[in-house]
Amino acid sequence: MKRKIKLYLFTGCLVLLPFLATHFFVPNKEFNSTKEKFEFTQAYLSGVTACQSYAEILFIDSLNGPCQFAFIKEWIDADRKDRQYMEFNLLRENKFPIEKDLSWRKSKNLIYRNHGLFGRAVLDYYTDRSVDTKLFLDSINKVDFPGKNLLRGMMAMDEKNNSQAENYFLKELENNQYTQETLRNLYRLYRHNYNYDGITSLLKNSELINFISPTEERHLHLIQKNYGAYFLSIPKHIYKGSSIIILCSALLVMLTWLIYLGYLNKLVTISTSLIIIPFFITSIAIIPCIVIYDLQSLIGFHFSNSFISDLIYSIIGIGFIEELTKISPIILILIFKPKWLNKPIDFMVVATASALAFSFLENIMYFSKYGLEIISSRAIICVLGHITYSSIAVYGLILYKFKLPTKQGYLEPLSFFLLGCTIHGIYDFGLIYDQSAFLFLSVLAEIAGLIFWIKALNNALNNSGAYENHKKANLETLNISLISMFCVFLFIEYFIYSIVYGPSSSIYVLKEAAINGMYIIPFLAYQISRLDISPGGWDSIFINKDRKVYNLIDILDKEYALSILDENSSLKTILPCTGKIVKRVAIRNSRNWFLFETELSTEPSIRFLLKLKDNNFDFNNKDVVTYVRRVHSKTTLGKEPLPISQFPFVDWGVINIINE
Numbered sequence: 001m002k003r004k005i006k007l008y009l010f011t012g013c014l015v016l017l018p019f020l021a022t023h024f025f026v027p028n029k030e031f032n033s034t035k036e037k038f039e040f041t042q043a044y045l046s047g048v049t050a051c052q053s054y055a056e057i058l059f060i061d062s063l064n065g066p067c068q069f070a071f072i073k074e075w076i077d078a079d080r081k082d083r084q085y086m087e088f089n090l091l092r093e094n095k096f097p098i099e100k101d102l103s104w105r106k107s108k109n110l111i112y113r114n115h116g117l118f119g120r121a122v123l124d125y126y127t128d129r130s131v132d133t134k135l136f137l138d139s140i141n142k143v144d145f146p147g148k149n150l151l152r153g154m155m156a157m158d159e160k161n162n163s164q165a166e167n168y169f170l171k172e173l174e175n176n177q178y179t180q181e182t183l184r185n186l187y188r189l190y191r192h193n194y195n196y197d198g199i200t201s202l203l204k205n206s207e208l209i210n211f212i213s214p215t216e217e218r219h220l221h222l223i224q225k226n227y228g229a230y231f232l233s234i235p236k237h238i239y240k241g242s243s244i245i246i247l248c249s250a251l252l253v254m255l256t257w258l259i260y261l262g263y264l265n266k267l268v269t270i271s272t273s274l275i276i277i278p279f280f281i282t283s284i285a286i287i288p289c290i291v292i293y294d295l296q297s298l299i300g301f302h303f304s305n306s307f308i309s310d311l312i313y314s315i316i317g318i319g320f321i322e323e324l325t326k327i328s329p330i331i332l333i334l335i336f337k338p339k340w341l342n343k344p345i346d347f348m349v350v351a352t353a354s355a356l357a358f359s360f361l362e363n364i365m366y367f368s369k370y371g372l373e374i375i376s377s378r379a380i381i382c383v384l385g386h387i388t389y390s391s392i393a394v395y396g397l398i399l400y401k402f403k404l405p406t407k408q409g410y411l412e413p414l415s416f417f418l419l420g421c422t423i424h425g426i427y428d429f430g431l432i433y434d435q436s437a438f439l440f441l442s443v444l445a446e447i448a449g450l451i452f453w454i455k456a457l458n459n460a461l462n463n464s465g466a467y468e469n470h471k472k473a474n475l476e477t478l479n480i481s482l483i484s485m486f487c488v489f490l491f492i493e494y495f496i497y498s499i500v501y502g503p504s505s506s507i508y509v510l511k512e513a514a515i516n517g518m519y520i521i522p523f524l525a526y527q528i529s530r531l532d533i534s535p536g537g538w539d540s541i542f543i544n545k546d547r548k549v550y551n552l553i554d555i556l557d558k559e560y561a562l563s564i565l566d567e568n569s570s571l572k573t574i575l576p577c578t579g580k581i582v583k584r585v586a587i588r589n590s591r592n593w594f595l596f597e598t599e600l601s602t603e604p605s606i607r608f609l610l611k612l613k614d615n616n617f618d619f620n621n622k623d624v625v626t627y628v629r630r631v632h633s634k635t636t637l638g639k640e641p642l643p644i645s646q647f648p649f650v651d652w653g654v655i656n657i658i659n660e
Helices: 002-025 034-044 047-060 065-077 080-092 097-104 110-126 130-139 148-158 162-175 179-192 196-202 206-211 214-223 227-239 244-267 273-298 307-336 344-370 372-402 411-432 435-462 466-472 475-501 503-518 520-529
Strands: 559-564 577-587 590-598 607-612 624-631 649-657
Touching: 034 047, 034 065, 047 065, 047 097, 065 097, 065 110, 097 110, 110 130, 110 148, 130 148, 148 162, 148 179, 162 179, 179 196, 196 214, 214 227, 214 273, 227 273, 227 344, 244 344, 244 372, 244 475, 273 307, 273 344, 307 344, 307 372, 307 411, 344 372, 344 435, 372 411, 372 435, 372 475, 372 520, 411 435, 435 466, 435 520, 475 520, 559 590, 577 607, 607 649
Parallel strands: none
Antiparallel strands: 559 577, 559 649, 577 590, 590 607, 607 624, 624 649
């Protein structure tokens, strides 16, 4: 126990020290002008981190209208608790832009007054107070005040007055101050009304091309029936905006999860082909997956802000499509190379390799789109999610091939595949529909998937010969390795962000990453510790049995003293004696029996089956009471489970470890 505590403390210090060194010794990023800082903030920062940067710009350049607009927009979208904390700090430093807008509305200086009125109009627009927005806009006495037509156009678009909205946006473009925001809204207007001529003319503007999403670009090619350009744009969807840092981050995430596969390889022999080939198959299969997504969107099957329809879309339009993509390597291998899948664990390995390929490409897209601040949360939550959902989806095939007495019907494979799709869909639904209200669904789906996955993995290992290599089954090492790597993700994310954006901006990112990504680690560590390596056995993945989990490294081949429980014991003539627990024995309906071989000098070795009377204790506790059953010398204890009736109960005994 002391060794474990020291190991965890050492790991914690190893992770904490680089954080402190980065925070205190890496300098904050410096800019030559407020314009340079504003462009950098727009391009790379978001949430309260962006708000902090915008506030610093406005403190120096208080009449920067686009910065004022961007601050309010980000402020409303930011997390409420983060806003409260930042508002307190900005007010204390007299840097809170909204407070300045409120005071400037009554200024006698028309420039400050108009600026304050516009800021209040923007705030009211993003807080759904359209009447007040119109009132403050009308109070601005300058007709062509920058941003005024932009806001009026956005209000007209909300009211479905499309022609008026277009006129306002075109007028705003003449001011040449809110160009990007105006182009974005004009593009949204044309896209919503299928005005492809208007979109084509907009695409000639280089500023629009920089922020149009690859998805929208592909949709345009499909609608215009430009299929060659459409398929060429799919790789662009994956790699647009990526960099060496992004590619290396996605690769590091994938390599970390190979620790898990490496651990499995210690227990059962895993062919490298079962990792490499599924990886490449899924990498190709993601192309038809993207095509299906695009077709769904064009026929109107997408998120519509309706609870029922969005839940159905999450399960069918996302979960079903992605799990079908990830299960495609198994389908192809079963068709062309079925002998490759000759153990239950082979299915789990292929599912994991496929999930890693899918999440690797998905991570590149998400890191490019949302920035490096999501590295740790995606490395832990999303990659783990893909592995668990894929493993659940293929578990029915494992039961069909290796457990079911008759291979009739496809109920098991179909039901588990649909279960994986459903859990996957519920997870996405909780994230996308209304995160503040339904995020708990994502958390529950992730935890449920994790529990089902570990139980399915346990069954696959126990029926793939993992017990034969039980001496290599050091769950503590696997736990520490994975947890340490996840902490390394946090540090890498913080370090990269500190180098690029400065340590002060990275504190918020670190906090969000820790909250969003680390909650699952205790559940993961606990579930991995519940892996129970034994010779055979199939447990239900749905019923949570209160079973004893043994760390075999701490029990097997250790020397014990076995003694009688009371003076009238029928074992009195044999015990006390010393011996070793040499193996775990396959007994029908029970996996908690161990073979104890005595070390007697007067007669040949006697063998007993031992099982703890109280599961709250372990073999290494002091004076533990155990069942004692006799094993006849001719009885062969092999891989096949035997009935307990073959081993007559002798009496109760007391066992103690010698020289722990």
